[in-house]
Amino acid sequence: xxxxxxxxxxxxxxxxxxxxxxxxxxxxxxxxxxxxxxxxxxxxxxxxxxxxxxxxxxxxxxxxxxxxxxxxxxxxxxxxxxxxxxxxxxxxxxxxxxxxxxxxxxxxxxxxxxx
Amino acid sequence: xxxxxxxxxxxxxxxxxxxxxxxxxxxxxxxxxxxxxxxxxxxxxxxxxxxxxxxxxxxxxxxxxxxxxxxxxxxxxxxxxxxxxxxxxxxxxxxxxxxxxxxxxxxxxxx
Numbered sequence: 240x241x242x243x244x245x246x247x248x249x250x251x252x253x254x255x256x257x258x259x260x261x262x263x264x265x266x267x268x269x270x271x272x273x274x275x276x277x278x279x280x281x282x283x284x285x286x287x288x289x290x291x292x293x294x295x296x297x298x299x300x301x302x303x304x305x306x307x308x309x310x311x312x313x314x315x316x317x318x319x320x321x322x323x324x325x326x327x328x329x330x331x332x333x334x335x336x337x338x339x340x341x342x343x344x345x346x347x348x349x350x351x352x353x354x
Numbered sequence: 355x356x357x358x359x360x361x362x363x364x365x366x367x368x369x370x371x372x373x374x375x376x377x378x379x380x381x382x383x384x385x386x387x388x389x390x391x392x393x394x395x396x397x398x399x400x401x402x403x404x405x406x407x408x409x410x411x412x413x414x415x416x417x418x419x420x421x422x423x424x425x426x427x428x429x430x431x432x433x434x435x436x437x438x439x440x441x442x443x444x445x446x447x448x449x450x451x452x453x454x455x456x457x458x459x460x461x462x463x464x465x
Binding site: 282 | 387455456
């Protein structure tokens with residue numbers, strides 16, 4: 240069975256600070272995909288990134304960056320120079336290539352960015 | 355295509371009543387999923403369809419929950435004899451491969 244753990248339930252930072260959201264996953268499969276989603280107060284899940292298990296290259300998109308390390312089964316997400324609009328709940332998720340592609344979500348990290 | 359649509363956005367019902375939610379997926383997507391999200395938790399998988407076939411339903415929370423997807427188009431999720439513990443956000447998603455799109459959800463409150 241798959242499992243995703245987001246140990247940080249809530250993080251509070253001041254605007255312009257950098258913040259890293261942790262994600263640790265468990266799976267016995269060698270082929271899988273990892274995701275990050277943002278859930279603002281409106282409730283919709285907004286896709287941020289997808290990574291497959293064969294691609295360990297880190298990725299940067301604007302103020303967002305992701306660090307995928309198979310050796311520690313982690314897929315951490317960093318926001319540089321945080322802004323108030325980044326305040327939301329962030330979810331890490333995992334799917335297997337052969338499991339009907341159902342997503343297993345972590346419990347989420349609530350990020351509060353204060354002005 | 356305007357994405358995944360869910361209706362209604364909010365539903366308040368009395369305990370013991372039946373409720374039905376609708377999801378309209380992206381037309382090119384062949385898979386449709388239902389998730390439940392309770393307050394402070396991540397979404398929890400319930401069931402999914404590939405076209406009109408329901409391929410996984412063992413995660414439905416009880417026999418009071420059922421889902422259909424007639425003709426492989428829209429889907430409905432029904433909860434019979436609602437209980438207060440059913441209060442949650444019910445999310446629908448559709449996908450082609452691992453390209454998922456989520457709807458805005460239906461928030462159910464059982465009073």
